[in-house]
Amino acid sequence: MSGGVLRLTGLTRVHGKGSAPALADFSLEVPAGACMAILGPSGSGKSTVLRLTAGLDEPTAGSVHLDGADLAGVLPERRGMAMVFQRPLLFPHLSVRDNVAFADRVRGVPRRTARRRAEEFLGLVQLDGFGDRPARALSGGQEQRVALARALAAEPRVLLLDEPFSALDARLREEMHELLADLRMRLDPTILLVTHDHAEAGALADGVAVLDRGRLLQAGPMRELYARPASLAVSRLLGGRTEVAGVVRDGRHESPLGSLDLPTPVPDGPAVLVVRHEAVQVTTAADPATDAVGTVVRARRRGMRTLVTVEVPGDGGTAAVDAELEPGQEVPTGRTVGLRLPVEGRWAVPVDGVAGEPVAGAPRA
Ligand code: ADP
Ligand code: MG
Secondary structure: OOOOOEEEEEEEEOOOOOOOOOEEEEEEEEOOOOEEEEEOOOOOOHHHHHHHHHOOOOOOEEEEEEOOEEOOOOOHHHOOEEEEOOOOOOOOOOEHHHHHHHHHHHOOOOHHHHHHHHHHHHHHOOOOOOOOOEHHHOOHHHHHHHHHHHHHHOOOOEEEEEOOOOOOOHHHHHHHHHHHHHHHHHHOOEEEEEEOOHHHHHHHOOEEEEEEOOEEEEEEEHHHHHHOOOOHHHHHHOOOOEEEEEEEEOOEEEEOOEEEEOOOOOOOEEEEEEEOOOOOEEEEOOOOOOOEEEEEEEEEEEOOEEEEEEEEEEOOEEEEEEEEOOOOOOOOOOOEEEEEOOHHHEEEEEHHHOOOOOOOOOOOO
16 A cells, blocks of 8 residues: 545635635645645645545535546546544444445455455554454444544545544544554555644644645644744644744844844734743743743643743833743743743744734734
């Protein structure tokens, strides 16, 4: 099994006259064997992308190409794709083995061969020995493994995953992430993974396409979108927390945080500085390498780490900067601290790019 090149061009889906498109002019190329995440809030059109790709729904406009072939009019079962949904949708009365063998049986593969192949794929998802059990006797995580084995047994060139892990608890979800990474190394299918969780996209995907209200906001390598979001909407959907209104002049961002260098030139004008909390270092007020000095106003635990909000007084107002402390680092509320904001961790988003997303204190353009 090896993945194909998937090319989606101008995909549009309008459900009813006068209604806003579920998806508008969506284009994306996924290289063979790559995993691309589709990230967006509920209702943004993520499942629509998968349904149109799989041929379960027809586009109002646009096309789907696999390895250069236009799939218009090609039935879902002939597209070389398989889909896994949030719910596993197993046949409860069938054995685990026969659930996995189902597609082969429908294709006319003899029962014995189909069952042998099913066992192979059950092995791949680490469910050796589960073949005889009825599907209804499985736990949620096991059911989802069976659903994955069933999809893989179809030997798809493209694997479509529609929030397949979102109903699982955190530990199981992490196990499934490891399993998927392992399967990618062995089987190399091209993957479109729908998720509303940027951490999941970051853990599994090479690239990400961010959707909002049926529109593609930005697509690219995961790191690039974390570091250089095109808009506040993208920054927020990727979990960005710090937004400091100001203005860019001569390549520097000016705000209550002062005049800060940016990693690459951006156009002059009103702009919001975004800084990933993971990139900010909290030091002492006396640290000579500090970019700003402020007061810790909030601290909350997130697993091993603590996230603090630091208020920095400056010209024309106060800036709030979030920072993730090092494991074991403790800084009490009320303490005056220094902040290092590494140049590579800074980015300025134009205010114009955020229609309908007011920023507190943003200067008017
Ligand atoms: P997501 O998967 O991101 O939650 P969907 O792709 O399921 O979003 O839906 C995108 C938009 O299209 C939503 O506003 C949804 O209500 C609408 N939609 C989806 N399917 C239909 C349908 N069959 N009829 C009418 N509207 C639909
Ligand atoms: Mg959906």
